[in-house]
Amino acid sequence: MTCFSLRRISFVGWMLLQGCPFVALGDMPQKPETEKRNLAVARARETLKTAGVDPSQLTVAHVQSVTWHDSSLGCAQPGIQYLQVLTPGYQIELQGTQGHYVVHVAGNQAIVCTGQGTPASRLARPLVPVRGIDLMTQRAKQMLAAVVHAPEEQINTVGFEPQVWADTGLGCPTPNAPVPGRVSGFKIKLEHAGREYTFNTDLHRVIACPAIEVE
Helix, strand or coil, X not given: CCCCCHHHCCHHHHHHHCCCCCCCHHHCCCCCHHHHHHHHHHHHHHHHHHCCCCHHHCEEEEEEEEEXXXXXXXXXXXXXXXXXXXXXXXXXXXXXXXEEEEEEEECCEEEEECCCCCCCCCCCCCCCCCCXXXXXXXXXHHHXXXXXXXXXXXXXXXXXXXXXXXXCCXXXXXXXXXXXXXXXXXXXXXXXCXXXXXXXXXXXCEEECCCCCCC
């Protein structure tokens, strides 16, 4: 009869004695680069579709692997703090009769961005207007004009960026309990008299977030 001293058997050895399969972490399969690129392109198309652009009419002009220095993906907005962490991803350019778009993708995050040549202080925005967002921006201007008692012509559009929220509250305080679920939309930024205002929209509703405080 063979006896073993458990004090002298490593955890791996004990697992093998029990007949348990063992896989080294270094042997875990990794997604090939081509698959990663294809997933990033699919994410870019999905983001454009959310913005009201038909991605089936666009062709991929260029895909480039990029590592950004923070979580803004190279599309930083003024007044927002980003994690200072190296963020690998892809810069994807798609073009067609609708226009030319640059989308920055990192994992599940995708931002329609102007891409090259855009100062970091500018708000990320598509290279051409997207359907649906124009109407929501106009509604946001009307809401802001009513609160600050100013003509709509004096309110400027700073820019907008695709967003995904975890519920129907669109990331804003609401008197009613929001319904959980993935909700896509946009964060719109307007400016009046040197002050910026943020509105969130799911392309059906527009919410001032945070609420506008009249000075």
